[in-house]
Amino acid sequence: MRVSVILGHPEPGSFNFAIAEAAVEALTQNGHGVSFHDLYAERFDPILPGPEIPKGAALDPAIKSHCDEIAAADGIVIVHPNWWGQPPAILKGWVDRVIRPGVAYEFVEGDGGEGVPVGLLRARCALVFNTSNTPEEREREAFGDPLETLWKRCIFGLCGVNDVRRRTFSVVVTSTPEERRGWLAEVRETVGARFPAES
Incomplete structure (x- = not known):
């Protein structure tokens, strides 16, 4: 399988980076082809110019490469903090x-x-791993978990990806090394379960 892993966090030493590394490691160990993009490290330009909006518009080569890759992906893994x-x-x-x-x-x-x-x-499966410094209970009570709606219903659900799993790790800022090791083990286990070794 071909799996795209997309990381959106500005710090190379962040826990988000560690999550992405764990996902790539699990995918590689299971024999999958992995395309990993650290958007900040690549200096990805997030600004959508007007002429690029219509279907069939001419695209910058870097954007076209991303488009071709995501269209061909059998699975997608997204990693980012909750901001x-x-x-x-x-x-x-x-x-x-x-x-x-x-x-x-x-x-x-x-x-x-x-x-x-x-x-x-x-892609028939997408995994989204988030980090947060807000306790999960407060997040759901106060905000209703907008990231769940965003990724599952507003993005992947409308693009044909029906199996969307999301996991938030919190509270990161007060977490212990042991908790983080456990979370990374969970990432590897989750990725391995959704993208098992090919026979």
Whole structure:
């Protein structure tokens, strides 16, 4: 299988980076082809220019490469912190520029864009790993878990990926080394279960 791993965190030594590394390690050990993108390290440009919006628009070669890769992926792993109930801007910009019409979704003939799109992504499973410094109970009571809606219903659900699993690790800022080791073991186990070794 081909699996894309997308990381959106500005610090190379962050726990998010460790999560992404653990995911890549588990995928590689199971024999899968992995494309790993650290968006900050790559200096991914998140700004969507107007001429790039329409389906079939000419794309910057770097963006086209991302589009081709995500269209061909059998699985997707997203890693990012919870910032104000959202992904960091660089990752939102990746969604804006890569999860685009003709690549991830399209509208049926006669639909000018007001209807429900038809998903085009071939990936059948997506994993989203988040970190947070808000206790899970407070997050759900106060905010209703907007990241669950964003990734499961607003993005992947509309692009044809029906099996979306999300896990938030919190509270990271007060976590112990033992807790973090346990969380990374859980990442490896989750990734291994969703993307088992190919026979």
